Amino acid sequence: MKRVPCALTIAGTDPTGGAGIQADLKTFQELQVYGMSVITSVLAQNTTGVQDVVHHSTAFIGRQLDSVTEDIPVHAFKTGMIASLDMMELLTRKIPEIKAPYVLDPVMIATSGDALIDPDARAFLRDRLLPLASIVTPNIPEAESLTGGTITTTADMEEAAVALVNLYGAGAALVKGGHLRGEAVDILYDGEKLYALSADRIETTNTHGTGCTLSAAITAYLAQGLPLYEAARKAKDYITAAIRHSLPLGKGNGPTNHWAPRIGGSQA
Numbered sequence: 001m002k003r004v005p006c007a008l009t010i011a012g013t014d015p016t017g018g019a020g021i022q023a024d025l026k027t028f029q030e031l032q033v034y035g036m037s038v039i040t041s042v043l044a045q046n047t048t049g050v051q052d053v054v055h056h057s058t059a060f061i062g063r064q065l066d067s068v069t070e071d072i073p074v075h076a077f078k079t080g081m082i083a084s085l086d087m088m089e090l091l092t093r094k095i096p097e098i099k100a101p102y103v104l105d106p107v108m109i110a111t112s113g114d115a116l117i118d119p120d121a122r123a124f125l126r127d128r129l130l131p132l133a134s135i136v137t138p139n140i141p142e143a144e145s146l147t148g149g150t151i152t153t154t155a156d157m158e159e160a161a162v163a164l165v166n167l168y169g170a171g172a173a174l175v176k177g178g179h180l181r182g183e184a185v186d187i188l189y190d191g192e193k194l195y196a197l198s199a200d201r202i203e204t205t206n207t208h209g210t211g212c213t214l215s216a217a218i219t220a221y222l223a224q225g226l227p228l229y230e231a232a233r234k235a236k237d238y239i240t241a242a243i244r245h246s247l248p249l250g251k252g253n254g255p256t257n258h259w260a261p262r263i264g265g266s267q268a
């Protein structure tokens with residue numbers, strides 16, 4: 001039988017389905033990858049913000065992870081919201097046991113502005129999780145927090161991407177330019193070359209879950225066996241189509257739309 005690509009997401013939830021675990025699983029499914037999930041925190045959130053959160057214990061997160069990895073192969077995986085230092089410590093022990101590409105989405109603040117991780121966990125994420133990642137995918141504020149610099153231009157993004165790899169030890173870095181003006185340009189540095197992945201900026205406020213969806217698409221393409229650059233480029237096409245067809249749902253920032261990319265033909 002043909003190998004079934006299997007991808008895992010380790011992240012928090014969004015009951016409105018736009019971000020977190022739900023966005024990741026939708027993306028895996030759309031890209032014809034078998035999706036699995038380990039839930040770190042359960043959130044009460046919607047398109048306007050975060051209302052409440054319950055964190056799972058590290059022991060229980062570890063049990064979920066064992067349940068998956070003892071039973072089904074993982075061909076690529078991602079982490080999203082990892083709220084606390086304890087959770088990160090657990091993952092630094094567990095992640096090296098999963099012999100597969102690792103996409104680290106360094107989720108810190110939701111589109112709504114709500115903080116998603118403890119401030120004291122940021123340095124640990126940079127110093128201990130980042131070196132384990134095949135690729136890290138910060139937005140501008142996250143890249144600024146990780147590198148300590150100010151980012152206002154593509155040249156600044158390039159500098160940050162290079163630092164995340166050369167100074168902090170990530171395998172590759174994709175610095176996302178969604179928060180800048182003009183074209184939506186993301187900068188990829190793979191340890192050898194810099195690439196600009198660009199798309200037209202779409203005039204919309206429906207951007208809830210864009211970062212989650214992009215990193216899940218990279219994970220799905222890596223699970224399919226694509227090389228890193230190809231995976232990032234195709235994931236960029238996927239998120240652009242998903243934003244173009246995003247849905248005006250909710251009272252805040254609406255969600256991306258996962259079935260439209262197939263109509264747009266950007267899927268392999």
Ligand SMILES: Nc1ncnc2c1ncn2[C@@H]1O[C@H](COP(=O)(O)OP(=O)(O)O)[C@@H](O)[C@H]1O
Nearest residue numbers: 139176177178179184185200201202210211214
């Ligand atoms: N208005 C937009 N039009 C087109 N692409 C966008 C737009 N906003 C964000 N993107 C793209 O969506 C992806 C997620 O980017 P970003 O918004 O920077 O991350 P995050 O959701 O983590 O804050 C990136 O590929 C970015 O270029």
Ligand SMILES: Cc1ncc(COP(=O)(O)O)c(N)n1
Nearest residue numbers: 012019020110209210211212
């Ligand atoms: C559980 C969870 N994880 C991540 C995000 C960030 O979402 P975005 O992709 O809009 O930055 C979120 N709102 N909720």
